[in-house]
Amino acid sequence: MHPELEAFAASIADCTGCGLCEGRKQVVFGTGNPHAKIMLVGEGPGANEDKQGEPFVGQAGMLLDKMLIAAGFSRKSNVYIANVVKCRPPQNRDPAAEEISACLDHLREQFRIIRPQIVVCLGRIAAQTLINPNFRVTREHGQFTQKNGVWFMGTYHPAALLRYPANKVDSFADLLQLRDLVEELGLCELDYGG
Numbered sequence: 001m002h003p004e005l006e007a008f009a010a011s012i013a014d015c016t017g018c019g020l021c022e023g024r025k026q027v028v029f030g031t032g033n034p035h036a037k038i039m040l041v042g043e044g045p046g047a048n049e050d051k052q053g054e055p056f057v058g059q060a061g062m063l064l065d066k067m068l069i070a071a072g073f074s075r076k077s078n079v080y081i082a083n084v085v086k087c088r089p090p091q092n093r094d095p096a097a098e099e100i101s102a103c104l105d106h107l108r109e110q111f112r113i114i115r116p117q118i119v120v121c122l123g124r125i126a127a128q129t130l131i132n133p134n135f136r137v138t139r140e141h142g143q144f145t146q147k148n149g150v151w152f153m154g155t156y157h158p159a160a161l162l163r164y165p166a167n168k169v170d171s172f173a174d175l176l177q178l179r180d181l182v183e184e185l186g187l188c189e190l191d192y193g194g
């Protein structure tokens with residue numbers, strides 16, 4: 001479907017760039033439309049993702065998919081989803097700074113190939129890595145900032161929404177802001193799953 005992206009995925013399938021390779025079942029590269037103008041970036045694979053080889057396939061992923069479709073987005077049609085680190089951190093701990101920096105070139109290469117116009121950071125780790133090292137989700141979620149011609153926005157991580165559902169309202173409002181920007185820029189068709 002996208003030869004360059006597929007070739008890149010194959011080239012890092014046996015990556016040993018950091019210690020996370022020791023505990024992983026597989027590298028979780030990314031999923032969705034490789035021609036999408038919108039990329040969502042999470043933190044790193046959990047147990048389900050490690051097993052299935054696809055980002056956000058557990059409970060948090062189901063919530064993410066539901067919220068996305070209600071706002072007009074889906075991994076089948078108009079977004080691409082990846083993570084800051086591509087291998088599962090043991091016990092689902094936060095990825096360490098050296099693991100993030102070892103993996104960051106992989107994400108940069110995905111950006112270079114896919115060329116998203118908007119990047120949505122799901123949770124603190126992605127937002128602090130890609131937007132601002134001091135990013136506070138509670139304070140700065142939903143704010144769009146432009147870097148090198150690409151719009152970035154941080155919002156709640158769906159796993160955090162499972163733990164604290166009251167924040168779903170704000171998180172969904174962020175997705176509606178995303179939809180507004182997509183419509184303003186005329187980036188893609190919306191998909192409500194009909």
Ligand code: URA
Nearest residue numbers: 042043044045055056
């Ligand atoms: N959490 C993430 O940050 N990414 C996934 O792929 C799954 C859960």
